[in-house]
Amino acid sequence: MEDNITPKQNKGGRKLKKNPAIFRYSISLNEEENNRFRSLFQQSGMKVMAHFITACVFQKTIKTVKIDVSAMDYHVRLTNLYGQFRSVGINYNQVVKIMYHNFSEKKAAAYLFKLEKQTIEMVKLIQEIIHLTQEFENNHLK
Structure with missing residues (x-):
């Protein structure tokens, strides 16, 4: 009976996330809103725009860095x-x-x-x- 059990083989590739983000939403901004959004994103110092949007939507604190x-x-x-x-x-x-x-x-x-x-x-x-x-x-x- 032990001969019939095949061990799991590692197929390689990226490890699966525990809680993958699979839902996507799309928004449209006019030019003025887009400029304001980009300036806020740059001031936040975040590297990923999706993380910045998530922080804004869920009212997490957003740090802004002003460089003089x-x-x-x-x-x-x-x-x-x-x-x-x-x-x-x-x-x-x-x-x-x-x-x-x-x-x-x-x-x-x-x-x-x-x-x-x-x-x-x-x-x-x-x-x-x-x-x-x-x-x-x-x-x-x-």
Whole structure:
């Protein structure tokens, strides 16, 4: 009797879903409604339009993501500026070492005095950048 029972063979392919969606509905939108629908879909950040529609129909919470291009641009430029300040700091250390190594102490001190004045101006500039960044965050990001 055991010889007559054939084991199930795996036919391959995709595994069946537990709860497949088999019902389909169709809607028609005019141009204005379609534009509004597409903008809402893009703001939601969802990847699949069918999931977005289902969430809208069943009143699930729909998250919308607003991307402020000016804030992103400001952030990118500020990050680049930070990288430049780091390189200035590295170069500053190298210049001080080279000055004391190649020049007399009196001449090196004179050049360092000029460098110190430029550094003070740079510190003022950095403080202004910090102030403007805080102002930008308060006015545009909250």
